[in-house]
Every structure is written in C-alpha cells, then in structure tokens.
Amino acid sequence: MSQKTSPPSLRDLENHGAFIDRHIGPDDAEIARMLHIVGHDSLEALTDAIVPGKIKSPAPLALAPAMTEVDALAKIRAIADKNQVFKSFIGQGYYGTHTPNVILRNILENPAWYTAYTPYQAEISQGRMEALINFQTMCADLTGMEIASASLLDEATAAAEAMTLAKRSAKARGNVVVVSGDAHPQTIEVMRTRAEPLGLTVKLANSAEEWDAAIAADDYFAALIQYPASSGWLMDWSDEVAKIHARNALAIFASDLLALTLLKSPGEMGADIVIGNTQRFGVPFGFGGPHAAFMACRDAYKRSMPGRLIGVSIDAEGNKAYRLTLQTREQHIRREKATSNICTAQVLLAVMASMYAVYHGPQGLTRIASRVARLTAILKAGLQQLGFTASHHETAFDTISLKTGDRTDAIAARAVALGANLRKAWGEYLCISLDETTTRADIELLWRIFGGDDAKLPSIDDLDTSAPSLIPPALQRTSPFLTHPVFNTHHSEHELLRYLRALADKDLAMDRTMIPLGSCTMKLNATAEMIPVTWPEFANIHPFAPAAQTHGYQELIAGLEAQLVEITGYDAVSLQPNSGAQGEYAGLLAIRAYHQSRGEGHRDICLIPESAHGTNPASAHLCGMKVVVTKCDANGNVDLADIRAQAEKHSANLAAIMLTYPSTHGVFEEDVVAICDIVHQHGGQVYTDGANMNALVGVAKPGKWGSDVSHLNLHKTFCIPHGGGGPGVGPCAVRSHLAPFLPGALGNDGIRTQGTGNGAMVSAATFGSASILPISWMYITLMGQQGLRKATQVALLNANYVAKRLAPHYPTLYTGRNGLVAHECILDLRPLKDSTGISAEDVAKRLIDFGFHAPTLSFPVAGTLMVEPTESESQFELDRFIDAMIQIRDEIRAVEEGKLxxxxxxxxxAPHTAAMVSGTEWTHAYPRELAAFPLATLRQQKYWPPVARVDNVYGDKNIMCACIPVDAYKEEAEA
Known part of the structure; x- marks a missing residue:
C-alpha cells in the first residue's frame, strides 16, 4: 500500500529562499553531480575537507532568514522613504545634475556596462576603453593640459595623489605643500591624512597675507589652488603660478569642469597638475559617491601618474586599437617601492560623465554653464537688493558667500524649514551654490529665505537685463575644447543610443559570459540588488545634508555595518573607504594610530608574505611602514618558521603582518592561528586582506581566529558590480581596540564630526560611495544566513570541480589539505611554454575565440592562469569553459606532436577577428574553420573581437592617450 505524501506547507509554497537558488548557479542536482566528480557526498563534507577546523565558525551566522525579492525591495523602500530630499545649495564639490535618461537606462542600468571587468584584456574591452579615452580627452581639453588619466576615486584623494606626484616630480626639495585655505574642507583633510605618514606638511594659507608668505618661502614643493574657490571667488592665478615656478615648485589646481567651459583654463595659467570631480556631469549626489575624479597634467609627468591611462596602439593587422598603456604606472605592482596603492578607478562613472559630454557637446555644456553663471549673477544682485552683500570679490561662477554673523544659524534653519539646505562655513558665513538643476523658483526661494516672508522679491527678468556678469572679461575662456567629432556628433538621443550599443557590443561582460578570473570574484550582480541605487531618495542626497534628513541612510548604513560585523567577527566597520586599496590604507592607519596611542609610535615594521597582493606592500609604504617580505614554501604556503624568525628579529619595532586568507595561491593555510599568535606575542597587529572573503562567509570569521583588522571588497564578495574597473567599496572592519582609530568625518561647515571613529579621513565623503551600499544590503538580506553559507560552499565546489576536470590537461599549481583548493585554482602552463613555445598569454587570447574573458594572467605566479568560477556560475557554464580549455590543450598537443x-x-x-577569417586570402597553416569555430557550439552564438591581438610594446613606445584623430582613420582607409 503506497504512502500518501503530505501536500507542501504554506511556508514551503511562499518560497522565502527563492533568491538563493537564483543567485547560486548550480541547482541541487548539478551540485550532486559535481560533488561526485570532486569525490564528496555533500557540501558539508567538502567544506570539512577544505577548511581547517581551527578557524571554522561553531555557529550559524546570526542573520535574519532569506527574504524574497518583493519583500526585500519593500523593506528597503521603507528605509529609503525615511530620507528627505531637500533642494541642495550646499556645493562644496557636489552639485545637482540631470542624468540624461538615455545614459541612465543604457549605461548605469545596463549590465553590459556595469558587469564588465577592468580592461586588462584589450581585445575584449575596446568599447569601454573608447568611452574612457573620451573621458581623458574631455578632461585634458577642459583643463588645458596635455594628458589626463582614466579617473581616480574622488576629488580629495585625487588631490592627495597630485601632492605625492608633485613631490616625486618637482625640483624643489622641501617637504611642505601649500594649500589655499579656500579649498574644499574634505580635500584639505584627506591631503593631511596622506601627508603625515610620509613626513610631509600641509601648510594652510587662510588669507592673502598667509598665501604670499607661504609661496615666497623655500620650504615647499607644490601649492594647491581651488579654482573656482570653495567659497566661489575667481581670479587669474597666472602671476601666482609664476612665483611658484620660480621656487622650482609645482602648481596644482583643483578645478570644476563645468566652470572651465566658461573660464580661462588652468593650463593657460601655467598649471602643472589639475584635479577635480566629474560628478556634475550627470552623476547624482549619492550621499557622496561613487563619482569619477580626474587628474590631468603636463606630458612630462605621464610616467609617474597614479591610476590608469588608456592609450592607442595597433593590433596584429595594423589597425588602431586601445589598450591600458604604461601599465606599470598602476604603482601597486611595484609593491614596497610603490608611490601609490591605487588599484581601482571609477570607470562606470567616468563613462557616464564622458557620455554626458558626448551628448551635450561643447555648445550644450557651455549653455548649461552659462545658465548657471547667469542665475548666480541674478541671485547675487537680488540679494543685494534685499540688503545682503557677498563677502568675496565681485567674481563668481556658481557660488556666492555671505557674511551673516549671528543670523547664520537662523537663516540656515529657515532654509531647512522651506525645504532647502545651505552651507555654513567659517562660523558666520553662508555659502550658496547653484547648478544645472536650479530653477527660477529656486532663486525666488532663496530670496524668500534671506529676505523673509514679507519682503518684496526682486524681478528675475529685470535683473537678467541689469545684473553684470560675475566672470571678468580677462577670465572668460577663449580657447576651444571638445573639438573632436565624437563630441559633436551624437547629440540626438537616437544617435547616442546607437553609439552606446555599438561600444557595448565590442566588449565581453558578465551579461554575455562567465568571467573566470581569480582574486576578483566576478559574480552575479542581481537586478533586484541594483534597483534601489537610482531611487531619488538614495541618489539625490548631498553628502553634507543635515543628519535629520538622512535617517534612511543612517538605518541602511547601520544595518549593513551590523551585517558585516556579524559576518566577519569583528566589532566595528567603517564604510568610508571607497576602494579596496583605501580600505587597506585605513586599516593600517588604524594600526599605526593604535601603536602611537600606546606610546609605541616607533613600531613601523610590516611583515608581508611574498605571495601577497601588490596593494599590501604599497599601502604599508604609504603609511610610513617598512616592509619586510617573508618567504613561502614550495607548496605556496607562508613559511611559518620565517615569520617566526622575522617577528623575533623585529620584535621591538613590529607593527603588523599583512596576510591574505585564503592565500593568494588559492589555498586555506593551516597555520593562520599560529601566525596571529606569533605576531601578537611580539606586540604587532594582524591585518587580513579580505579580497578572498568569498571563501569564508558563513564558514569562518577572521575576527574570531585572531585577526585584528580586515578590509572587505563589497565589489567582490558582496555583489557590487565591477563596472569595468570601478566603482568599488572597501570597508575597514576592526576589533574593538582599533575602533577609535577608524576614519572620522566632516560636517558641511568643514568642522570635524564623529564618524565611525576619530581617525583621519581617507576619502572625501563620510560614507564613501554610499549610493551603492544598498546593493550589498540587498544581497545579504536576500540570501540570509543559510544562503550566504551555501554560496561560499558552492564557490568552493565550483573551483574544485574546474580543477578536477582540468587536472588531466593542466596541473593545479597549489593545493591545500586533502589535495583541494579554496575558491580559486592556479593552472600551471609553464611546462607548455618550454615544450611548445605556447604561453599563458596565448591561451588567454585564444579563449577570446571561444567567447570567454581570460582568467587572471601571470598572477600571482608568472606563466599561470588563476581561475575563480564563483558560486553564480551553473554547471553548464563551467562545462562550457572546461570544454574550451580542453580544446585549447588539444591544440597545444597538436603543436607538441607536429600537427600544428x-x-x-x-x-x-589569437584572437581572430571576423575580417581575418573572412578575407579573400588565408595564409595560415591551419584552417579558417579552426580559427573561427574551434567548437561546434560556437556556430550558434559567436563573439567576434573587434581587433586582433594588440601590440603592447608599440603602445608604450608611441604613447597617445586622447581620441584618435579622424585623419588617422582616413589614412588607414587610403592605405
């Protein structure tokens, strides 16, 4: 007699864990098949076999159960509604802007753009690199400089990078940088943070007299000028720059690109370096970020610039092609000799800003800027009629400042009561900044705020005919800008739409294929996670808005911090660092400040295993620490005996050790607890790099096994998209004794306020790239404690499945306990190079013909490929990659056997373009069919790279980093 099965319960039917199955690629049947191949009967058994028992968490994560997408979106909607979107006149480097809808929908909300990886593989990144070279051209043109980079993190950190670039480049030997007191307060704070560990001094010049005295001295190597000034005034700085140059120092300008459409450029005044923010080119406030900063400079400094630079080279067919040029300028590659630890750009936001310029063109940008400048002149004239006089010179672009004395607080409060925010500055001043979103009604609102309800308001139209321009004739721009056709072609929505589609079609992103590179965890960025980012309640909040208007953000941030504390086992988290490198830096600064607070400021030795990420020694160097490299053994594990010896040798001065766990070699090392104990015994602190946290969530907690601090990569483990190489978020998590030294914060009056801690600011905004924090909050909320643990376990399974299936073809270089790897595996191709001449790079390029982005090439070991499949990839996609790798091995074997x-x-x-395989002549010794369709399945769906293999050497020898002149295309066509 058959047994009746009970019907599913209501709770089963409600399926609260549905998102877990949508995020994790393999279903239960696939997981079972893959476990069988790996040699284990359950995810728990596999986890036990891989993860050392000493570090395993004894209890499940104390997080809420998984939620459905509908419920999670409703919950975060309620949180967002607690924010109040007021009209912002705060300025201070952040301005209202209209994101063109064609850019909003087709870039910011388009996975073809936001799921792409950093363009290290040039052949499959031509679209986003063209967008970035547009960005570079835009910044160089508007600043009047010779070269610009492909974006930095924010204006304040760009200023700090400019300071260190100037220190390396100036002939002056002093250790002082002079900074105009009317620079943005957050810029001054971050420059001070960066200067102090390097033995540099920021000398603030708060008056004309202080400025004159400072630049007449012989102790400085650079001076920073805010143009326009933070309070709004303008002047021609040419004579001052000449005085700076007379002292063999460099002139740094912090500038505003929209203003520069109307103003004499810094380059025309003699500037050496120009930095700033492109936020007002179509990127919302976002409570502080992410926004794309820029750096432009003289051509002479291009080889010392931090960050990324897109250049033009040629491919194997002689065609023009874009590539990351001078790649060693990503200074962290130089490890302890690095001059910057920058590893992240703000690509997605730089693309948005560049397309804003492409869409509006020079005439459109000038019109927007002219309207802002005209409204500013009208506002000032009206305020004068109401009895208020601007306190600075009779010059301005978009900002005016009023000395309001003991009425300052009352007027600011009245503004809030009427739905607006003003900036309080220097105790008794109010600053008003206008922008693209300012309307006539806003001008009248401001007049009511200052004049009172009974005041007779001025006439905007009357003042439009009488108010003089606030930009003096000598400062009005006469030089052309954005003359390249790309900025003068795509002004209709239809044309821009097609241009964006054409660029996206050139690239490979996660919306098309698995990106199996190790160390960067390219996983699903679910649509439900992305939706809240563009809600006005998150997007349109100024970073210095009053706390009473940001209760939603406060709840979201507190909730995310609590989630991360529980996941990591630490006690406190700062969300201020807006990249992984910034998180490293913040963690090391906290360690440094902790030692100083105990009277042990002499502790400056940082132990770093030779297998570590390059950003680790770079960050230590920037914190004023001395790096001592420790050895690894033949199996890729850190050498415990060497760590013990070095800790003993440097015991009196030991500050920290920097570990990556699981290791950069893709294994769980057995001795991590012992390492922590050794370092603590000698008075040091343990920093654990969180880059590989995707192998730990729900399984082990760094803060519980002895680590003192970690940075996390929310753009890796916690699902914020890479966006083509940025944005990133790199929170710093610490145990309680380091919490007081986490980054502090500023208010909109420039006065220090209580941030997460009392430490130095590392980024411009208190909560860094706050507008993308909802993504990680949504991911953790949707997955719940059970989903997060399963995601980690499937990440481990997928990596071991790939390693196992490829074992007959490519040996895995390092394995851990029981012959297993962690969440990534390193395939050793070095023997093939010796026997066939085939390199790991050849395999990487050949994978493009199969429609795959390559794994990580030659890191951490030259001649290898590091594969990290992540939990989001299904067995089907893993098998597709494995089939491609096996076919490539067969091709290599054919070379070995003389068949090729x-x-x-x-x-x-490789790679082979459509033009190559369809040309009238085919001169290769292998058939076209093998070149184009090495697997039959590719006939159904084929990615064709837009260029053939790019010549790196040519690009570095013939550096061109702006839009390709139209004549170049004509010359190619004629040839």
Whole structure:
C-alpha cells in the first residue's frame, strides 16, 4: 500500500529562499553531480575537507532568514522613504545634475556596462576603453593640459595623489605643500591624512597675507589652488603660478569642469597638475559617491601618474586599437617601492560623465554653464537688493558667500524649514551654490529665505537685463575644447543610443559570459540588488545634508555595518573607504594610530608574505611602514618558521603582518592561528586582506581566529558590480581596540564630526560611495544566513570541480589539505611554454575565440592562469569553459606532436577577428574553420573581437592617450 505524501506547507509554497537558488548557479542536482566528480557526498563534507577546523565558525551566522525579492525591495523602500530630499545649495564639490535618461537606462542600468571587468584584456574591452579615452580627452581639453588619466576615486584623494606626484616630480626639495585655505574642507583633510605618514606638511594659507608668505618661502614643493574657490571667488592665478615656478615648485589646481567651459583654463595659467570631480556631469549626489575624479597634467609627468591611462596602439593587422598603456604606472605592482596603492578607478562613472559630454557637446555644456553663471549673477544682485552683500570679490561662477554673523544659524534653519539646505562655513558665513538643476523658483526661494516672508522679491527678468556678469572679461575662456567629432556628433538621443550599443557590443561582460578570473570574484550582480541605487531618495542626497534628513541612510548604513560585523567577527566597520586599496590604507592607519596611542609610535615594521597582493606592500609604504617580505614554501604556503624568525628579529619595532586568507595561491593555510599568535606575542597587529572573503562567509570569521583588522571588497564578495574597473567599496572592519582609530568625518561647515571613529579621513565623503551600499544590503538580506553559507560552499565546489576536470590537461599549481583548493585554482602552463613555445598569454587570447574573458594572467605566479568560477556560475557554464580549455590543450598537443606549426598556429595568432577569417586570402597553416569555430557550439552564438591581438610594446613606445584623430582613420582607409 503506497504512502500518501503530505501536500507542501504554506511556508514551503511562499518560497522565502527563492533568491538563493537564483543567485547560486548550480541547482541541487548539478551540485550532486559535481560533488561526485570532486569525490564528496555533500557540501558539508567538502567544506570539512577544505577548511581547517581551527578557524571554522561553531555557529550559524546570526542573520535574519532569506527574504524574497518583493519583500526585500519593500523593506528597503521603507528605509529609503525615511530620507528627505531637500533642494541642495550646499556645493562644496557636489552639485545637482540631470542624468540624461538615455545614459541612465543604457549605461548605469545596463549590465553590459556595469558587469564588465577592468580592461586588462584589450581585445575584449575596446568599447569601454573608447568611452574612457573620451573621458581623458574631455578632461585634458577642459583643463588645458596635455594628458589626463582614466579617473581616480574622488576629488580629495585625487588631490592627495597630485601632492605625492608633485613631490616625486618637482625640483624643489622641501617637504611642505601649500594649500589655499579656500579649498574644499574634505580635500584639505584627506591631503593631511596622506601627508603625515610620509613626513610631509600641509601648510594652510587662510588669507592673502598667509598665501604670499607661504609661496615666497623655500620650504615647499607644490601649492594647491581651488579654482573656482570653495567659497566661489575667481581670479587669474597666472602671476601666482609664476612665483611658484620660480621656487622650482609645482602648481596644482583643483578645478570644476563645468566652470572651465566658461573660464580661462588652468593650463593657460601655467598649471602643472589639475584635479577635480566629474560628478556634475550627470552623476547624482549619492550621499557622496561613487563619482569619477580626474587628474590631468603636463606630458612630462605621464610616467609617474597614479591610476590608469588608456592609450592607442595597433593590433596584429595594423589597425588602431586601445589598450591600458604604461601599465606599470598602476604603482601597486611595484609593491614596497610603490608611490601609490591605487588599484581601482571609477570607470562606470567616468563613462557616464564622458557620455554626458558626448551628448551635450561643447555648445550644450557651455549653455548649461552659462545658465548657471547667469542665475548666480541674478541671485547675487537680488540679494543685494534685499540688503545682503557677498563677502568675496565681485567674481563668481556658481557660488556666492555671505557674511551673516549671528543670523547664520537662523537663516540656515529657515532654509531647512522651506525645504532647502545651505552651507555654513567659517562660523558666520553662508555659502550658496547653484547648478544645472536650479530653477527660477529656486532663486525666488532663496530670496524668500534671506529676505523673509514679507519682503518684496526682486524681478528675475529685470535683473537678467541689469545684473553684470560675475566672470571678468580677462577670465572668460577663449580657447576651444571638445573639438573632436565624437563630441559633436551624437547629440540626438537616437544617435547616442546607437553609439552606446555599438561600444557595448565590442566588449565581453558578465551579461554575455562567465568571467573566470581569480582574486576578483566576478559574480552575479542581481537586478533586484541594483534597483534601489537610482531611487531619488538614495541618489539625490548631498553628502553634507543635515543628519535629520538622512535617517534612511543612517538605518541602511547601520544595518549593513551590523551585517558585516556579524559576518566577519569583528566589532566595528567603517564604510568610508571607497576602494579596496583605501580600505587597506585605513586599516593600517588604524594600526599605526593604535601603536602611537600606546606610546609605541616607533613600531613601523610590516611583515608581508611574498605571495601577497601588490596593494599590501604599497599601502604599508604609504603609511610610513617598512616592509619586510617573508618567504613561502614550495607548496605556496607562508613559511611559518620565517615569520617566526622575522617577528623575533623585529620584535621591538613590529607593527603588523599583512596576510591574505585564503592565500593568494588559492589555498586555506593551516597555520593562520599560529601566525596571529606569533605576531601578537611580539606586540604587532594582524591585518587580513579580505579580497578572498568569498571563501569564508558563513564558514569562518577572521575576527574570531585572531585577526585584528580586515578590509572587505563589497565589489567582490558582496555583489557590487565591477563596472569595468570601478566603482568599488572597501570597508575597514576592526576589533574593538582599533575602533577609535577608524576614519572620522566632516560636517558641511568643514568642522570635524564623529564618524565611525576619530581617525583621519581617507576619502572625501563620510560614507564613501554610499549610493551603492544598498546593493550589498540587498544581497545579504536576500540570501540570509543559510544562503550566504551555501554560496561560499558552492564557490568552493565550483573551483574544485574546474580543477578536477582540468587536472588531466593542466596541473593545479597549489593545493591545500586533502589535495583541494579554496575558491580559486592556479593552472600551471609553464611546462607548455618550454615544450611548445605556447604561453599563458596565448591561451588567454585564444579563449577570446571561444567567447570567454581570460582568467587572471601571470598572477600571482608568472606563466599561470588563476581561475575563480564563483558560486553564480551553473554547471553548464563551467562545462562550457572546461570544454574550451580542453580544446585549447588539444591544440597545444597538436603543436607538441607536429600537427600544428610551432609558430603559425591558432594560439599564437589569437584572437581572430571576423575580417581575418573572412578575407579573400588565408595564409595560415591551419584552417579558417579552426580559427573561427574551434567548437561546434560556437556556430550558434559567436563573439567576434573587434581587433586582433594588440601590440603592447608599440603602445608604450608611441604613447597617445586622447581620441584618435579622424585623419588617422582616413589614412588607414587610403592605405
């Protein structure tokens, strides 16, 4: 007699964990098949076999159960509604802007753009690199400089990077940087943070007299000028720059690109370096970020610039092609010799800003700027009629400042009561900044705020005919800008739409294929996680808005901090760092400040295993620490005996050790607890790099096994998209004794306020890239404690499945306990190079013909490929990648056996473009069919790279980093 099965319960039917199955690629049946191949009967058994028992968490995460997408969106909607979107006149480097809807929908909300990876593989990144070279051209043109980079993190950190670039480049030997007191307060704070550990001094010049005295001295190597000034005034700085140059120092300008459409450029005044923010080019406030900063400079400094630079080279067919040029300028690659630890750009936001310029063109930008400047002149004239006089010179672009004395607080409060925010400055001043979103009604609102309800308001139209321009004729721009056709073509929505589609089609992103590179955890960025980012209640909040208007953000941030504390086992988290490198830096600064607070400021030795990420020694160097490299053994594990010896040798001065766990070699090392104990015994602190946290969530907690601090990568483990190489978020998590030294914060009056801690600011905004924090909050909320643990376990399974299936073809270089890897595996291709001449780079390029982004090439070991499949990839997608790798191995074997020529084979000539395989002549020793369709499945769906293999050497020898002149295309066509 058959047994009746009970019907599913209501709770089963409600399916609260549905999102877990949507985020995790393999279903339960696939997981079972993959476990069988790996040799284990359950995810728990596999986890036990991989993860050392000493570090395992004894209890499940104390997080809420998983939620449905509908319920999670409703919950975060309620949180967002607690924010109040007031009209912002605060300015201070952040301004209202209209994001063109065609850019909003087709870039910011388009996975073809936001799921792409950093463009290290040039052949599959031509679209986003063209957008970035537009950005570079835009910044160089508007600033009047010779070269610009592909974006930095924010204006304040860009200023700090400019300071250190100037220190390296100036002939002056002093250790002082002079900073105009009318620079943005957050810029001054971050420059002070960066200067102090490096032995540099920021000398603030708060008056004309102080400025004159400072630049007449011989102790400085650079001076920073805010143009326009933070309070709004303008002047021609040419004579001052000449005085600076006379002292062999460099002139740094912090500038505003929209203003520069109307103003004489810094380059025309003799500037050496120009930095700023492109936020007002279509990127919302976002409570502080992310926004794309820029750096432009003289051509002479290009080889010392921090960050990324897109250049023009040629491909194997002689065609023009974009690539990351001078790649060693990503200074963290130089490890302890680095001059910057910058590893993240703000690509997605730089793309938005560049397309804003493409869409509006020079005439459109000038019109927007002219309207802002005209409204500013009208506002000032009206305030004069109401009895208020601007306190600075009779010059301005978009900002005026009024000395309001003991009425300052009352007027600011009246503004809030009427739905507006003003900036309080220097105790008794109010600053008003206008922008693209300012309307006539806003001007009248401001007059009512200052004049009172009974005041007779001035006439905007009357003042429009009488109010003089606030930009003096000598400062009005006469030089052309944005003359390249790309900025003068796509002004209709239809044309821009097609341009964006054409660029996206050139690239490979996560919306098309698995990106199996290790160390960067390219996982699903679910649509439900992304939706809240563009809600006005999150997007349109100024970072210095009063706390009473940001209760929603406060709840979201507190909730995310609590989630991360529980996941990591630490006691406090700062969300201020807006990249992983910034998180590292913040953690090391906290360690440094902790030692100083105990009277042990002499502790400056940082132990770093030779397998560590390059940003680790770079960050330590920037914190004034001395790096001592420790050895790894033949299996890739850190050498415990060497760590013990070095800790003993440097015991009196030991500050910290920097570990990556699981290791950069992709294994769980057994001795991590012992390492922590050794370092603590000698008075040091333990920093654990959180880059590989995707192998730990729900399984182990760094804060519980002895680590003192970690940075996390929310753009890796916690689902914020990489966006083509940025934005990133790198929170710093610490145990309680380090919490007081986490980054502090500023108010909109420039006065220090209580942030997470009392430490130095590392980024411009209190909560860094706050507008993308909802993504990680949504991910953790949707997954719940059970989903997060399963995601980690499937990440471990997927990596071991790939390693196991490829084992007959490519050996895995390092394995851990029981012959297993962690969440990534390193495939060793070095023996193939010796026997066939085929390199790991050849394999990476050949994978493009199969429609795959390459794994991580030659890191952490030259001649290898590091594969991290992540939990989001299904067995189908993993098998597709494995099939491609096996076919490539068969091609290599054919070279070994003489069936394919050692030089003329599909690997050496990969990738193959459509033009190559469809040309009238085919001169290769292998068939077109093998070049184009090495697997039959590719006939159904084929990605064609837009360029052939790009010549890196040519690009570095012939550096061009602006839009390709139209004549170049004509010359190619004629040739």
């Amino acid at each position: 020529d050692r030089e003329d084979n599909p690997l050496h000539h």
